[in-house]
Amino acid sequence: MRSYIISIAAAAVIAAVVNMIAPEKWSKYVGAATGLVVVMCIAHPLFAVFRENVFEGFSYEPQISAEAGEGMLRDEIKTELAKRVGEDASARIKAEFGRDCRVEADISVNEDGEITGVESLRIFGDSIDTAVLARMREVYGVSEVTYEGDR
Numbered sequence: 001m002r003s004y005i006i007s008i009a010a011a012a013v014i015a016a017v018v019n020m021i022a023p024e025k026w027s028k029y030v031g032a033a034t035g036l037v038v039v040m041c042i043a044h045p046l047f048a049v050f051r052e053n054v055f056e057g058f059s060y061e062p063q064i065s066a067e068a069g070e071g072m073l074r075d076e077i078k079t080e081l082a083k084r085v086g087e088d089a090s091a092r093i094k095a096e097f098g099r100d101c102r103v104e105a106d107i108s109v110n111e112d113g114e115i116t117g118v119e120s121l122r123i124f125g126d127s128i129d130t131a132v133l134a135r136m137r138e139v140y141g142v143s144e145v146t147y148e149g150d151r
Contacts, residue, residue, distance in 0.1 A: 004045065011041040071113065078107045078115060085118055089136060093123070097132050101125030105140075120144035 015034030022030040082105045089103035101123050108119035118140045123132070128147045136145045 007044070008038070008041050011038045074109075074113055074115070078109065081105075081115065082107050085121075085140070089121060089123075089140065092139065093128075093132055093136075096135065099126040099128060099132065101128065103136075118142045120146070122146050122148050124148050125150060 015038055018034050019027065019030055085105035085107070086103040089105065090101055093099050093101055093103070102125055104122045104124070106119040106121075108116045110116050119142065121136050121140060121142060121144070123136070123146065127150075133145045133147065137143060
């Protein structure tokens with residue numbers, strides 16, 4: 001408390017001296033600046049309140065375990081692989097048979113969560129004959145290839 005009063009008194013004395021020394025044309029600017037310093041000295045205890053560590057005792061623990069993160073990554077990879085297989089199959093059908101279509105692929109995963117291959121293909125678009133279905137079975141090593149119609 002004593003140091004608080006001394007700092008206010010010292011700031012007031014210094015402000016008065018600076019106001020006396022300053023040229024007349026600067027007096028209103030110097031007065032504003034020194035007044036601000038005095039006000040800050042008076043308000044100093046309030047600043048101490050704001051300096052409190054508001055995050056003290058706060059902790060963040062991730063809600064996702066490492067296993068869940070690996071599962072999410074595996075699902076992302078599975079989705080991307082299914083998309084690419086579908087695009088490749090569509091391009092292959094267009095190149096080999098001249099048919100426009102969209103292909104959706106399902107990717108198979110074993111009990112350990114490892115991707116093992118293509119599980120099935122669903123073909124949408126132009127009418128597809130059995131030669132196309134047989135070729136898709138051969139190329140992708142999958143037994144379930146279906147033509148779903150014009151969706």
